[in-house]
Amino acid sequence: MARRIDMALLPIEETFARYRQWVGRLPTHRLPVELALGAVLAEAAAARIALPRFTQSAVDGYALLAADGQAPRTLIGTAAAGEPSGVTVGPGQAVRILTGGVVPEGADAVARQEIVERTGTGIVLTEAVRVGEAIRHEGEELASGSIIANAGQRVTAGLVAALAMAGIDSVEVYRRPRVAVLVTGDEVVRAGEPLAPGMVYDANGPLLRSWFVEHGYGEPVVAYVRDDESALEEALSAALDSADLIVTSGGVSVGDRDFVPLVADRLGVRKVFWKVAQKPGKPLWFGMREGKVLLGMPGNPAAVLVCLAVHARAVLGRLEGEAADQPKWRRGVLSAAVEADPERDRLVRMRLRNEDGLVMLEALPHQDSHMLSNLASAHALVWLPSRAEAFAPGERVSWTVI
Numbered sequence: 001m002a003r004r005i006d007m008a009l010l011p012i013e014e015t016f017a018r019y020r021q022w023v024g025r026l027p028t029h030r031l032p033v034e035l036a037l038g039a040v041l042a043e044a045a046a047a048r049i050a051l052p053r054f055t056q057s058a059v060d061g062y063a064l065l066a067a068d069g070q071a072p073r074t075l076i077g078t079a080a081a082g083e084p085s086g087v088t089v090g091p092g093q094a095v096r097i098l099t100g101g102v103v104p105e106g107a108d109a110v111a112r113q114e115i116v117e118r119t120g121t122g123i124v125l126t127e128a129v130r131v132g133e134a135i136r137h138e139g140e141e142l143a144s145g146s147i148i149a150n151a152g153q154r155v156t157a158g159l160v161a162a163l164a165m166a167g168i169d170s171v172e173v174y175r176r177p178r179v180a181v182l183v184t185g186d187e188v189v190r191a192g193e194p195l196a197p198g199m200v201y202d203a204n205g206p207l208l209r210s211w212f213v214e215h216g217y218g219e220p221v222v223a224y225v226r227d228d229e230s231a232l233e234e235a236l237s238a239a240l241d242s243a244d245l246i247v248t249s250g251g252v253s254v255g256d257r258d259f260v261p262l263v264a265d266r267l268g269v270r271k272v273f274w275k276v277a278q279k280p281g282k283p284l285w286f287g288m289r290e291g292k293v294l295l296g297m298p299g300n301p302a303a304v305l306v307c308l309a310v311h312a313r314a315v316l317g318r319l320e321g322e323a324a325d326q327p328k329w330r331r332g333v334l335s336a337a338v339e340a341d342p343e344r345d346r347l348v349r350m351r352l353r354n355e356d357g358l359v360m361l362e363a364l365p366h367q368d369s370h371m372l373s374n375l376a377s378a379h380a381l382v383w384l385p386s387r388a389e390a391f392a393p394g395e396r397v398s399w400t401v402i
């Protein structure tokens, strides 16, 4: 079944192409490895030392020559972690060694303590050992100079550890973006305040702030703006001066008080696209001014969520120099039929279950763009391309983490 294309709405795939084309990378800087957590590497990181650095024992036991079999050995020294024995082991000799201790010259195996009996001045093995037993050899994991991570890779806690272990104390990374959030709407009231008729509690401020914090960008600057052209102009101008990524919520559709496109244009933000073939989040507006990105998100909270999970992720990846140009899509199987939309791709919040190795996805109720309550049970945001007929149980679909 061919997709019915609404020319006014940009397909989601095309938005990724536009971000790739328009959004440049932020400058790079050098950071101590631990401070680089969450940032993206701007150059490959190479091990400064071989790993293991020296041939060492994997157990607490005795370093010796395997060829002596079970003949008695005399103890001639001790090697603890960080304290090499300094002796050379010959036939009929052994060195007491602790896990991580340097294997002494001459020794070619370590007998773990459990198979050793102590005699007065020496030891006897209750079973023989093979050459190389319980030894970690110098360079067996990595040669000095091996590439541990590539440019475009995000630094995780595990990578911080791997870099540190290989003697890398600082890395060149892209600067993380500064984010400003503008929550527009005269009807928006902060939680805890009285709610006059026609007013709604603010969901987008808490959503946007928490999302950026949760994803490691720190506290964004959040401002609340009335539905007033000059108030918006002032706030947006300040945001463009201070942030790399500006996200607005509300005021981006075709209503009488939807001023974001107008004011953005007046401030010299060049529109790249407005309106995407997605549900929710259709009126998404994207533009650039001197490297600064403006994502004008709709006011409906579920539209904001979708725009964050799909579009903000893609834009942040470009700003931060990530190799991927869009969120990571995984595959799963629908456990029940789901309605399709003939004009817009649907982004549906679903519950995820693993069943015999398959990821099963089940759509949650309350998917409309003004509804958020199902987030308590949602794990996955499922991308259902626009088409006339419903999606059938068992169909394979793409999803991303929500």
Ligand SMILES: Nc1nc2c(c(=O)[nH]1)N[C@H]1C(S)=C(S)[C@@H](COP(=O)(O)OP(=O)(O)OC[C@H]3O[C@@H](n4cnc5c(N)ncnc54)[C@H](O)[C@@H]3O)O[C@H]1N2
Pocket (backbone or CB within 6 Å): 183, 184, 185, 187, 188, 200, 201, 202, 203, 204, 205, 249, 250, 251, 252, 253, 254, 255, 258, 280, 281, 282, 283, 297, 298, 299, 300, 301, 303, 369, 370
């Ligand atoms: N004639 C048309 N009307 C609308 C269209 C259209 O194509 N033609 N598109 C609809 C779609 S789709 C969406 S999405 C909305 C987006 O409108 P705006 O971006 O201008 O957003 P607002 O009108 O300001 O707000 C929409 C909705 O969300 C509530 N809201 C706003 N901010 C918050 C907040 N911080 N926390 C909680 N809820 C918020 C607001 O009260 C509205 O109910 O336009 C449709 N209209």
Ligand code: MOO
Pocket (backbone or CB within 6 Å): 278, 279, 280, 281, 282, 283, 298, 300, 302, 303, 369, 370
């Ligand atoms: O695009 Mo709007 O978010 O469908 O309601």
